[in-house]
Amino acid sequence: MSPLFLFLSFVALLSALGVVLAKNPVHSVLFLILTFFTLSGHYLLLNAQFLAAVNIIVYAGAIMVLFLFVIMFLNLNEETEPHKPALAKFAAAIAGGSLLLILVAAMRNVSPAGYDPASFDSQIGMVDRLGLVLFQQYALPFELASVLLLAAMVGSVMLGKRETGERNF
Amino acid sequence: MTLPALGWQGLVVLVVFGVSLLIATYSTYAERVIAAFLQDRVGPDRAGPFGLLQPLADAVKLFTKEEFFPAGANRALFVFGPCLAMVTALMSSAVIPFGNVLQFGETSIHLQGIEINVGMLYVFGMVSLGVYGIMIGGWASNNKFSLLGAIRAASQNISYEIAMGLALIAVLMMSGTLSLREITLQQSVAGEWHFWNIAKQPLGFIIFIVCAFAETNRTPFDLPECETELIGGYHTEYSSMKMGLYLFAEYINVFVASAVMSVLYFGGFNFPFQYELRDWLVSSQHLELVTASNIITILGLVGLFAKIFGFIFFFMWVRWTLPRFRYDQLMRLGWTILIPLAIFNILLTGGLITFGVIN
Numbered sequence: 001m002s003p004l005f006l007f008l009s010f011v012a013l014l015s016a017l018g019v020v021l022a023k024n025p026v027h028s029v030l031f032l033i034l035t036f037f038t039l040s041g042h043y044l045l046l047n048a049q050f051l052a053a054v055n056i057i058v059y060a061g062a063i064m065v066l067f068l069f070v071i072m073f074l075n076l077n078e079e080t081e082p083h084k085p086a087l088a089k090f091a092a093a094i095a096g097g098s099l100l101l102i103l104v105a106a107m108r109n110v111s112p113a114g115y116d117p118a119s120f121d122s123q124i125g126m127v128d129r130l131g132l133v134l135f136q137q138y139a140l141p142f143e144l145a146s147v148l149l150l151a152a153m154v155g156s157v158m159l160g161k162r163e164t165g166e167r168n169f
Numbered sequence: 170m171t172l173p174a175l176g177w178q179g180l181v182v183l184v185v186f187g188v189s190l191l192i193a194t195y196s197t198y199a200e201r202v203i204a205a206f207l208q209d210r211v212g213p214d215r216a217g218p219f220g221l222l223q224p225l226a227d228a229v230k231l232f233t234k235e236e237f238f239p240a241g242a243n244r245a246l247f248v249f250g251p252c253l254a255m256v257t258a259l260m261s262s263a264v265i266p267f268g269n270v271l272q273f274g275e276t277s278i279h280l281q282g283i284e285i286n287v288g289m290l291y292v293f294g295m296v297s298l299g300v301y302g303i304m305i306g307g308w309a310s311n312n313k314f315s316l317l318g319a320i321r322a323a324s325q326n327i328s329y330e331i332a333m334g335l336a337l338i339a340v341l342m343m344s345g346t347l348s349l350r351e352i353t354l355q356q357s358v359a360g361e362w363h364f365w366n367i368a369k370q371p372l373g374f375i376i377f378i379v380c381a382f383a384e385t386n387r388t389p390f391d392l393p394e395c396e397t398e399l400i401g402g403y404h405t406e407y408s409s410m411k412m413g414l415y416l417f418a419e420y421i422n423v424f425v426a427s428a429v430m431s432v433l434y435f436g437g438f439n440f441p442f443q444y445e446l447r448d449w450l451v452s453s454q455h456l457e458l459v460t461a462s463n464i465i466t467i468l469g470l471v472g473l474f475a476k477i478f479g480f481i482f483f484f485m486w487v488r489w490t491l492p493r494f495r496y497d498q499l500m501r502l503g504w505t506i507l508i509p510l511a512i513f514n515i516l517l518t519g520g521l522i523t524f525g526v527i528n
Contacts, residue, residue, distance in 0.1 A: 033301070054290065061294055061297025068308075127287055
């Protein structure tokens with residue numbers, strides 16, 4: 001375990017905790033962005049440059065901007081935050097705790113398969129290799145995913161379309 | 170003095186950093202001089218010869234002004250906003266290839282901060298992060314005009330990023346690589362009549378430059394700071410050097426956008442007849458091949474900066490020529506004109522590549 005890995009993991013865990021524990025929703029969003037950055041750092045350590053760049057562009061650069069956008073508009077603060085009843089908090093703590101227990105129990109005896117240094121291809125994360133794998137080995141799932149995205153796009157255009165007679169400016 | 174190769178590369182990173190700051194500093198001066206010229210005024214001429222010390226005077230003014238925090242502002246984020254804007258702006262110039270290789274005996278120095286094989290995506294990621302500085306600063310000011318400016322910046326950047334990415338895809342289809350250095354090298358091949366990408370991608374370039382104006386929040390798309398509607402937009406509440414950092418970040422973004430456009434569409438550090446000139450230097454002037462190559466590299470560096478300055482001038486020329494768009498016009502231009510045009514450009518490029526017209 002390199003010091004860089006430990007540092008990134010430390011920051012990732014700390015900022016992920018910050019997302020949950022921050023009182024201010026805007027701070028939560030900013031902590032989440034920091035978490036994405038540390039995840040991109042992990043991808044870079046795994047020599048997956050393309051994945052790291054796309055993670056930054058799509059998640060940190062586009063999706064989280066929209067999150068921040070909506071949260072700034074909602075003007076959430078501590079006074080307007082609805083207070084959950086004690087029973088709900090209790091139930092959430094039990095559910096979360098048992099999930100943690102199951103995950104730890106499942107991972108306890110896992111021994112990673114490891115890799116063979118002789119046959120391992122360190123360039124597998126590069127963009128050209130990834131493209132070849134996506135378009136040769138996984139062409140059908142890739143195309144299906146794009147059809148799904150297209151359907152979602154058409155749906156959002158339908159929702160956002162101006163109806164007859166409606167004019168806002 | 171001998172430095173290991175990594176040391177030289179670190180020096181290049183520092184120089185790129187310094188040059189970005191220097192160009193941003195003198196962009197403020199150039200903006201005033203160009204504005205004065207276009208409006209038939211004198212412009213700054215008090216500080217130093219031709220007013221050349223004006224940026225220094227501005228910096229002294231900004232540093233010595235009162236640090237003001239508006240009531241109810243989120244102080245930490247209020248300071249963090251301009252810092253983030255500056256950091257993301259400065260980071261994006263790291264992958265731009267400013268020149269080819271300089272050879273000094275055993276050491277070869279790439280005139281580029283870092284060479285990564287996803288260079289274009291790196292620039293794109295940094296550009297998409299740039300909006301956070303504006304959003305955080307606008308929100309933390311606790312001012313409705315600042316918030317509206319921040320919201321405008323966010324939606325404008327996201328909208329124009331899509332068209333920008335689609336325009337870029339057409340270039341990447343031709344080059345087959347995301348590395349900016351590779352894209353530059355492909356635009357000039359020794360012994361062949363070779364065109365820069367602008368000749369193959371005129372439509373893509375027009376889409377890209379319009380989006381670059383929107384991404385850097387320059388007129389005619391400076392809606393986030395639109396004075397007539399929003400006082401000053403996201404930096405209404407800012408003063409002293411925090412305000413200066415926002416202005417600086419904008420000029421660095423203009424510089425980076427100009428550099429990216431020069432690299433992608435105008436041949437980067439290539440210039441016409443460079444290989445002929447090198448061969449002439451070797452054959453007629455009896456220089457060594459290494460020396461001749463170094464001369465070509467330095468000339469290419471100068472050429473790239475000439476292109477960049479041309480684009481920066483263009484940014485300023487447009488600022489004092491075109492009026493500001495209305496917000497719905499901006500959105501309509503982005504979503505219903507530029508994005509379909511960019512998709513058409515991708516189809517066109519794909520067709521032309523398939524039939525072997527361009528490669």
